[in-house]
Amino acid sequence: MNKKTKQGIAFMIFRILSVAVAGILFYILGFIIYQGAGVINIEFLTSSPTNGMTAGGIFPAIVGTLCLIAGSSLFAFPLGILSAIYTSEYAGNGKVIRFVRVMTNNLAGIPSIVFGLFGMSLFVNTMGFGDSIIAGSLTLGILVLPLVIRTTEEALKAVPDSLRRGSLALGASKLQTVSRITLPIAFPNIMTGLILSIGRVSGETAPILFTVAAYFLPKLPQSMYDQVMALPYHLYVIAVSGTDLEATRPMAYGTALVLIAIVLIINVSASLIRKKLQKHA
Amino acid sequence: MRRAIEKVVEGLLTVSGATTSAIILLIVVFLFKEGAGFFRHSNVENGYSLCVSGKNPVYRLSSDEIKKIFDYEIVSWDEVGGESIEIVPFRMGNIMERYSEEELGEDYINLPAKIIEVTKEIPGIILFLPLQYIPDDVSVKKIEDSRIDVSDFFAGTDWIPTATPSPQFGLLPLLLGTLWVGLFAIIIALPLGLGVAIYMAELATPRIRNVLKPMIELLAGIPSVVYGFFGLVVLVPFIQRTLNLPVGETAFAGSIVLAIMSLPTIITVAEDAMRNTPQTVREASLGLGASHWQTIYRVIIPYSLSGISAAVVLGIGRAVGETMAVLMVTGNAAVIPQTLFEPVRTIPATIAAELGEAPAGGAHYNALFVLGCILFIITVVVSISAELISKKRVDS
Structure with missing residues (x-):
């Protein structure tokens, strides 16, 4: 076999593998959309589950997930952005900062169930919040913190140093440089990171299992010390538990489709923002 | 005034940076504090104790021995260091059968006396009793409370946390289940992921790459519970049908789902590594007459090997820590895996499935x-080794 044929065979295999991976994605998406599309309507999105989860909708779970997104963003966004500004703009490259970076990287690799354990131990039991929106939001907030920090740091790093120096040379203070030059330029990239972290929060199940999620609540939450239903947990419980799995399947397909739709919307908007930025640059 | 604001902002930023590090320390502290508490528990169910006859020389039993005694696998006291007498395990239920309600009296007030009586009658008896009913008498001896043994945990082969009198906490089936599922996931994902990475780094036109890249990001963005659900309704029945198995929820189903889930990690990291091969190296190879494919597998792959290894390590890390998808498709039987086609239970799935029922x-x-600590240690080792592996290339 000469090297041309060998190359032809090898490249053909790589093409097939790539098509296969794309095929897997389309199969999963297509399957969920095909099965779930018939279930989704206004009623499904705006009413509570009825008849032991076999009918009705997922409104309380949507509200719950929105509460968790809001709560965790309130915690993780300011903290993450501020510490990213600190590590990339203020702190030097000393031992301490390198330690913080390694720690942040490690934090990103910790499995989500470990965050659930930690959240249960600290927020639910030690601090006495019980299963509540605040306990779940803090747990999810800590989970996405490394994502927020890393994307913000990268956004800040992408700002050319010449701009910073120019600003400082014109007599601007460090704070003025950061707030008027660096941050506005890095803003679209930071936004992309924040949107992606919202996507992460809306899909995570393991961290909320023991910190906030409820199997079924007819009432919407009144305060941040209440439990809520949440979309991913709702999908999990109606997929694996219940007396009549066949009857709850349509509800499960609908819930899965809503989750997929959230992910699609988030990815599309993140890439739109990125594209817009590339056009400007 | 301006300087004051500067100082305040700088202080605020420093505090934020410190908080992030503090959170990680907090996670470590809480995880290991709760984990260490495990080895302070007695190996007998809380609030209960085991008693034997006062004449019995045995004063201590391991949790494995207790389990075997109550399962009638150990039948004579000489097997655990006593005399050659038959062991007669007694639970509260056996006492209720032996004595009527009147004999035991209101609130079981006569129970301690009856225990003394039955112990004198049956010399080989072992009783599993709530602490408050244990009689204060020389004829009944309490088996010394022993703590859960570290080696019993790490080398134990049974995970039966609800067993009485002695719950079994053996790590091995869970650890092996986790590694088993993770290993096969990587074996499936590696050729697929590497192939796609090579295609994207070397063959794809920018246009195709711009289509493929967002698709892989999308694959990474799908929530794990959706993967689990997909596995449950599509993969599990399919595996059961085609392989003619009693149940479709198997290690194999878990491996396939995990393979799909770790693909984005492997592809992204490996592609980055290959793209970092300097143009000059590539051109030198092509200039010497090598074909594009020869350049890829003789030059680019060896050059980016450390990055590819890092991709594999990170993929394993992802697979080992994944919870919901595995929980939904592997069947969750806590047994040491023998084949790919039987149910297994992984460490994260165990935590997710059992924490809700375990009283704080x-x-x-x-x-x-403790399982959480083990997962934590595994992931820290994974991220540090991935970092070391990819650093190696920069140094050499």
Whole structure:
């Protein structure tokens, strides 16, 4: 076999593998959309589950997930952005900062169930919040913190140093440089990171299992010390538990489709923002 | 005034940076504090104790021995260091059968006396009793409370946390289940992921790459519970049908789902590594007459090997820590895996499935935190080794 044929065979295999991976994605998406599309309507999105989860909708779970997104963003966004500004703009490259970076990287690799354990131990039991929106939001907030920090740091790093120096040379203070030059330029990239972290929060199940999620609540939450239903947990419980799995399947397909739709919307908007930025640059 | 604001902002930023590090320390502290509590528990269910006849020389039993005694696998006291007498395990239920309600009296007031009586009658007896009913008498001896043994945990082959009198916390089936599922996931994902990475780094036109890249990001963005659900309704029945198995929820189903889930990690990291091969190296190879494919597997792959290894390590890390998808498709039987086609239970799935039922502060609760610590240690080792592996290339 000469090297041309060998190359032809090898490249053909790589093409097939790539098509296969794309095929897997389309199969999963297509399957969920095909099965779930018939279930989704206004009623499904705006009413509570009825008849032991076999009918009705997922409104309380949507509200719950929105509460968790809001709560965790309130915690993780300011903290993450501020510490990213600190590590990339203020702190030097000393031992301490390198330690913080390694720690942040490690934090990103910790499995989500470990965050659930930690959240249960600290927020639910030690601090006495019980299963509540605040306990779940803090747990999810800590989970996405490394994502927020890393994307913000990268956004800040992408700002050319010449701009910073120019600003400082014109007599601007460090704070003025950061707030008027660096941050506005890095803003679209930071936004992309924040949107992606919202996507992460809306899909995570393991961290909320023991910190906030409820199997079924007819009432919407009144305060941040209440439990809520949440979309991913709702999908999990109606997929694996219940007396009549066949009857709850349509509800499960609908819930899965809503989750997929959230992910699609988030990815599309993140890439739109990125594209817009590339056009400007 | 301006300087004051500067100082305040700088202080605020420093505090934020410190908070992030503090959170990680907090996670470590809480995880290991709760985990360490596990080894302070007695190996007998909380609030209960084991008693034997006062004449019995045995004063101590391991949790494995206790389990075997109550399962009638150990039948004579000489097997655990006593005399050659038959062992007669007694639970509260056996006492209720032996004595009527009148004999035991209101609130079981006569129970301690009856225990003394039955112990004198049956010399080989072992009783599993709530602490408050244990009689204060020389004829009944309490088996010394021994703590859960570290080696019993790490080398134990049974995970039965609800067993009485002695719950079994053996790590091995869970650890092997986790590694088993993770290993096969990587074996499936590696050729697929590497092939796609090579295609994207070397063959794809920018236009195709711009289509493929967002698709892989999308694959990474799909929530794990959706993967689990997909596996449950599509993969599990398919595996059961085609392989003619009694159940479709198997290690194999878990491996396939995990393989799909770790693909984005492997592809992204490996592609980055290959793209970092300097143009000059590539051109030198092509200039010497090598074909594009020869350049890829003789030059680019060896050059980016450390990055590819890092991709594999990170993929394993992802697979080992994944919870919901595995929980939904592997069947969750805590047995040491023999084949790919039987149910297994992984460490994260165990935590997710059992934490809700384990009362806070009990041995079971603390045991799940030990599992959490083990996962934590695995992931820290994974990220540090991935970092070391990819650094190696920069140095050499």
